[in-house]
Amino acid sequence: MSQQGQWQVAGSAPEVYERELVPAVFGPWAPIVVELAHPSPGERVVDVACGTGIVARIAAARVGPSGSVAAVDLNPGMLNVARSVATNGASASIQWHEASADKLPFPNSSFDIAYCQLGLQFFADRPAALREMHRVLVPEGRLALMVWRGIGESPGFQALAEILEKNIGCPCRKSDPVGNRLRIGRSCVGCAISAGWSSVWSLTCFGREQRWKPKS
Numbered sequence: 001m002s003q004q005g006q007w008q009v010a011g012s013a014p015e016v017y018e019r020e021l022v023p024a025v026f027g028p029w030a031p032i033v034v035e036l037a038h039p040s041p042g043e044r045v046v047d048v049a050c051g052t053g054i055v056a057r058i059a060a061a062r063v064g065p066s067g068s069v070a071a072v073d074l075n076p077g078m079l080n081v082a083r084s085v086a087t088n089g090a091s092a093s094i095q096w097h098e099a100s101a102d103k104l105p106f107p108n109s110s111f112d113i114a115y116c117q118l119g120l121q122f123f124a125d126r127p128a129a130l131r132e133m134h135r136v137l138v139p140e141g142r143l144a145l146m147v148w149r150g151i152g153e154s155p156g157f158q159a160l161a162e163i164l165e166k167n168i169g170c171p172c173r174k175s176d177p178v179g180n181r182l183r184i185g186r187s188c189v190g191c192a193i194s195a196g197w198s199s200v201w202s203l204t205c206f207g208r209e210q211r212w213k214p215k216s
């Protein structure tokens, strides 16, 4: 049967991630996450669970050629795509590392800023990963990390769940995969405090509305 006119997805999963999901989902959040840590020229950055590197590239442009960026992911396919995407000429160079978030391949106090966008929910040992991010930062270092809230507070996932339920009968809202698997915002604030951060703030984004809350 001819494939002409049929819906076809070309490329590997990491290529599809970079081409489709980064522009639609992950890319729009990345500049917000990067700005949360107020990067300055010359600073040293680590991006944990970097995927195809959207946060690392934006941070590299913000810290400039006098800064440096290390980007870590467990998945070599994501890293291969990350390496193939060009950076802006006025950016820091980015070193890509295949490693797990709970065993970062860097000495203590190596970085000024750590980022983790939508990675924490996948880590088998989240407290260990947070302790590692704390370990590799200098004493006054900053961490900006992002996770989704529950499905009741995520209109995009709610719409997707309704479509899946209607068309393929998957009970997505009832089983609440986002709420149950990914709603870890409150617990990760607690974990961050236990991992050693003394000043923890949470920012809730609901559409364009943003609410800051000091935690300690």
Ligand SMILES: C[S@@+](CC[C@H](N)C(=O)[O-])C[C@H]1O[C@@H](n2cnc3c(N)ncnc32)[C@H](O)[C@@H]1O
Binding pocket: 022, 026, 048, 049, 050, 051, 052, 053, 054, 055, 072, 073, 074, 075, 078, 099, 100, 101, 102, 116, 117, 118, 119, 122, 123, 124
């Ligand atoms: C949803 S993607 C987010 C990627 C990227 N931060 C972004 O915003 O596009 C989650 C990433 O976490 C990575 N990951 C999952 N477990 C990991 C671990 N233990 N250590 C490092 N990376 C991990 C996956 O390989 C994947 O690339």
